[in-house]
Each structure stands twice: as structure tokens, then as C-alpha cells.
Amino acid sequence: MDDLERELRDLSAWLETPDPPHVAARVRARLAAPAPRPRRWRYLLAAALTAAVVAVLPPGRAALADAAAGLLRFAGVTIATTPDPALPTGAASALPSQRPATVVEAQRKVRFPIRTPTRLGPPEQVLVADPDGAGFCRVATLLYRGGALRIDAFDGRLDLAFHKGASAPGATWVRVNADFAVWIGAPHALSYVDREGTVRRETARLAASTLIWQQAGVSYRIEGDLTRPEAIEIARSLG
Template sequence: MVLSAVAVLVALFLGGTPVGRAAVAEILRFAGVELRIGDPGPQPSGMPVPLPGERRVTLEQARGQVAFPISVPTELGDPHEVRVSDGGRVVSLLWPGVRLDEYDGTLEVVFRKELGPPWPEEVYLGPSQAQWIPARHGLTYLPRGGGTAPLRPRSAGPTLIWQSAQAGLRLEGVDDLQRALRIARSIR
């Protein structure tokens, strides 16, 4: 009993304080995204690298090329651009300053995020859990099958991550949590 209490206190210190989080990296897998929480190191710089096989398509073409339903947030209207990547593994809907990536988030990790403070926040979209990352952070794409090297990390803006049926979704570029939640709730 005493040993269990000590283990709980050590875990609370290591996971619940900035010093503890810097000392121990946590790994959380959620909706096809691996969140590495600890000391993120320097932010990536330079231009983002396109995802493997990334190409512009229409929304209808994208729907015919993926194995999961593509959803569009009515709050943002029709996307200005649609891209399909990695043999239909990822669909990216783009508006000025906003990106919604949709992907098969049920089987394997698709993206890795390197996070330091401020820490991700657990939020809810109705009964479903989501993760809110309020600050810039490193984002790495992990190509299908894991056989090829991950892409060079890029800097990502505030992001909301959630699961909808068999698709993982990551909404990037909306820096207000309440607006991000409104957008996510408007998905159709």
C-alpha cells in the first residue's frame, strides 16, 4: 500500500509539474496522432514539405479516392483547395490560414506532434473526447507502412484533434478554442 502511494505521488510530480514534464516525456496516442509531451526542443523552420504523392483534386474526386467519409465544416463553407496524399491516406481541406486534415485514424499513427508547454487540453465535442493544442508545435508526417523515413518536421499552429467514426481529424490554424469547437461541431 505504501509503495503504491509513493508511486502515485512520484507520477503526479513527474506528470503534473513543469519540472516533472521536462524530465519525463509522455506519449499519448489519440485519433491517429502521437503526442510526445515533454521538452519539444527547437521549433522546426523552413517551408513545409508536401506529403507523399500530394496532389490537388476536387472534393468529389477526393471522396472517390479515400476509404473514409470526408466531412466539411459548414462554419467555413466550401474549401478553397482540396489535396489527397499518400495514396488516399490523407485528405487536406484548405481555407486561408486554416487546414483540416482527415485521415484513417483507427489503425496506425499518421502524425507525430512534439509538445512542450502549454500542455494539450482535453476537451469534448458532445460526448466525444478531443485534444486542444493551443500553441505552435512541431508536426511530423509518418508515411504509410512506416517503411520510409518520416518527413522533415514542420511548425504547426494551434490544433484541435478528434475522431469522427473511422476518420481522425486535425484542425490547424484556428487560435481560439471556442471557434475551433464551433467549426468541429459544424462538420457534415
């Protein structure tokens, strides 16, 4: 069971649970249950870990750890948890059809409400990107501090909007109000996933500390030179 124990230790870095041994016991119980012969132990491990993670999260949350594939799917973002991800170098291209807009104009261009954080006030600049055939954009971005701090908002019903690469030790579960969120406190790769599910490598860039969460059906990510408490405070002030 050495492989199982190693997988569980890796997964534990993502979970803030007061009783890790209890979770491990549930996983072992799942593995001990009879299963059809064609199933491999790694498939069973993935299923058991998934059940354990869902068990410690509130019912209905869109958070799922896929230990076998080394991915965390949360709030429209896929985070790779494999060690030593390749970090991009050089400048990234803008998101598809990205352009500046006023807050009022941006609100007309997206299907979700644009909320600004009272902690930061009105944004210095607003960007919209990736319009569909009807002209509605998929992403709205609020920029602060000369662009060094940004808040990306995108429709939470979309499967993927950004693709991140981060090692598990750099990412942890936190809370924004009563909801779960993911905090990535280390540099990580960030690239855009288009409407067809294709990762746009040309948009890949090195991202700063990031907080990811959902609120009222919309997914958000705050990125900048922030501590975790600062990012959570900004997120909680989103009006």
C-alpha cells in the same frame, strides 16, 4: 514517492477530471499491490498511470497516456509530452504524392466520407496524399483562408498519421460533442508518419493551434489561428 508525485502532476495537465486525488489514490493502490520481482517501479508506474487514465475516460476510447515514455496516443496521432521539444525551421515538404483535387474527385480517392464544416462552407482547395497500391489516399486536406486554416482527415483505423511534439502545458483534453478531443494551443512540431511507421522528417514543420478528435471512425485535426472555442465550433459543425 517524489518521482511518482511529479509524474502524476505532469499527467494531470492532460486530464479534465473533477477529482484528481481520487485518481492518485487509485494509482497508489495499484503500486501497493504485489508484483513479480523483475518488474521495476517505472514499469509499474506506467501500468498504473495507464489504468488511471483509462478509468477516467469512457470505456472503449482510443486514448492512452504513456507517462514513462512521455507520449500521448490519440486518434491516430502521437503527441510527445516532453518539455522543450525541438521546433523545426524552414519550409516543409509536402506529404507523399500530395496533389490537388476537387471534392468529388477526392471522395473517390479515399475510403472514408469527406465531411465539410457548415461553419466554414466549401473548401477553397482540397488535397489528397499518400496513395496505396490501389490508388486510395490516406489523407484528405481541406484548405481555407488561403491555406492558413486546414482540416486534415485520415482513416482512424491507422495507428499513426501525424507525429506531434508538444509540451504538456500546451495540450489539454476537451470535448467535441460527446467525444474526447485534444487541444494544443501552443506552437508545436508536426511531421508525417508513413504507412511503414517511419517518421518523415522532411515534412516536419511548425504547426499552429490544433484540435484533434475522432468522428465515426475517422480522425481529424483542425489547424490554424483559432481560439479553442472557435476550433470546437468548427469541429461540431462537420457535416
